[in-house]
Amino acid sequence: MTRTTSAVARALERIERLDPALHAFIEVWPETALAREREAVTRRLPLGGLPFAVKGPSGIRSYAARRLIAAGGIPVGATSVPGPGTHWQTWGQGAQGRTVNPWRADRTPGGSSAGSAVAVAAGMAELATGSDGAGSVRIPAAWCGVFGLRTTNGLLPSPDRSGLASAGVLARSAAAAEPYLRHVLAGRHDLDGRDVLDGYEPPAAWSLPLPLPAVYSEDLGFADVDPEVAAVVGGAVDRLVAAGTVRLLDRPAGLLVSAGAWTAVRGGAPDDLDAVRVRRTNDERLDVVLADGALLLTPVTPNRPHGHEGPGTVYSTALTWAFNLSGHPAASLPAGFTGDGCPVGLQLVAARGADLELLAAARAVEDALPAAPAPPLPGRR
Structure with missing residues (x-):
C-alpha cells in the first residue's frame, strides 16, 4: 500500500478537492492520518487504515473514536456541527462556511451530525461518528442519502447529561457501518448484562x-x-x-x-x-x-x-x-x-x-x- 493509492490518501484528496464547496470539515489532519495509517498497516490492525471522520471538535476524544483508532481506523478530520445560536440544530458550520447538502446546495444537510453525513455522502470518509439526541444522526443520514444508526440508550457512553443522546454512525450503507458496531461495541453489555457481541459472526454469515x-x-x-x-x-x-x-x-x-x-x-x-x-x-x-x-x-x-x-x-x-x-x-x-x-x-x-x-x-x-x-x-x- 502506498500513499498515492491508500484509502487514507484517497480520502484526503477528496477532502481537498470537494470540501471547499461542501464545508463538511472544521479540521483536517493529513500528516497525522498518513502516519497513523502506516502504523496500522505495519501492525496489521483489523481495520487496516480505514479512513473515518469524527463529529465536531470533541469527536476525536469520544469512546467510539478511541475504539476505532485502536482497531486501526484512521481519523482524517473533524466534521461540522451547528454554529452558535442555531436553535433548530439542523445544519452545520464548516471551516469555510455553512455546510451544504451534497444533493442540493440550497438545502441543509440536516444536523447536528451535519458534516459527518456530508463527508460520507461525498466519499470523503468511509464512515463517520455521530451522536443522536433527537434525530441528529438519522435526520442528516436521511437528507444526505446515506445510512445512519443511533445505538440503544446507555449501550455506549452518552455525550449528553440527560441521557437522551446516544452514539451513532453514518456510512454509505448498513454493510459499511458494520466495522463500527463490531469494534466499538466489543466488550459492551446489553440491558440483561450479556456481551453484545456474544455469538456474533461477520455479516456475510x-x-x-x-x-x-x-x-x-x-x-x-x-x-x-x-x-x-x-x-x-x-x-x-x-x-x-x-x-x-x-x-x-x-x-x-x-x-x-x-x-x-x-x-x-x-x-x-x-x-x-x-x-x-x-x-x-x-x-x-x-x-x-x-x-x-x-x-x-x-x-x-x-x-x-x-x-x-x-x-x-x-x-x-x-x-x-x-x-x-x-x-x-x-x-x-x-x-x-x-x-x-x-x-x-x-x-x-x-x-x-x-x-x-x-x-x-x-x-x-x-x-x-x-x-x-x-x-x-x-x-x-
Whole structure:
C-alpha cells in the first residue's frame, strides 16, 4: 500500500478537492492520518487504515473514536456541527462556511451530525461518528442519502447529561457501518448484562430469517407528513413486502406527541408529570409494536430538507425523538427521492439492545431496495 493509492490518501484528496464547496470539515489532519495509517498497516490492525471522520471538535476524544483508532481506523478530520445560536440544530458550520447538502446546495444537510453525513455522502470518509439526541444522526443520514444508526440508550457512553443522546454512525450503507458496531461495541453489555457481541459472526454469515415482521406507520398517529415524503417511504415499504423482505403486522402504532416530554427531560426535569406520562404510555405502546422481534417502519422526517434559512414551524424531529425518550435503537436508510431531487429516509426501529439485529435487518432491507446513488458532485471521480 502506498500513499498515492491508500484509502487514507484517497480520502484526503477528496477532502481537498470537494470540501471547499461542501464545508463538511472544521479540521483536517493529513500528516497525522498518513502516519497513523502506516502504523496500522505495519501492525496489521483489523481495520487496516480505514479512513473515518469524527463529529465536531470533541469527536476525536469520544469512546467510539478511541475504539476505532485502536482497531486501526484512521481519523482524517473533524466534521461540522451547528454554529452558535442555531436553535433548530439542523445544519452545520464548516471551516469555510455553512455546510451544504451534497444533493442540493440550497438545502441543509440536516444536523447536528451535519458534516459527518456530508463527508460520507461525498466519499470523503468511509464512515463517520455521530451522536443522536433527537434525530441528529438519522435526520442528516436521511437528507444526505446515506445510512445512519443511533445505538440503544446507555449501550455506549452518552455525550449528553440527560441521557437522551446516544452514539451513532453514518456510512454509505448498513454493510459499511458494520466495522463500527463490531469494534466499538466489543466488550459492551446489553440491558440483561450479556456481551453484545456474544455469538456474533461477520455479516456475510449472519442474517435474519425473512420475511421480517414489521409494523408500518406513516405518521405515528400525529405527525403532519409531506405527502410526497410519505409516498416515497410508502413505496419503499410496498417494495419490501413484494420482495418478501417484510411481512406487515396489524398492530396499532400511534404514539403520544413527544415534543413536550423531550423538552422537559432535555431541560433537566425528567420527573415532570406530563413527561413521565408520555414516556410511560409510549413505552407501553412500543412494547406491543416491537413484540417478538418486530420492527417499526416510519419516515425519518415529516419534511424534506429545508433551506438554509430554517424549517419554519415544522419539527424535523417529529418522528425521531420519541425513540430518544424510549431508548430504542433506530436507523435511517435511503428510501428514494422527492421530485425536486431531495433524498428521503426510511426509519427502522428495533427493541432495546437489538442493535446487531437492527443492522442485520437494515442489510436485508438494503438488498431489496434500489442501490442508493452517489450525489452528482462537481469533478467527482
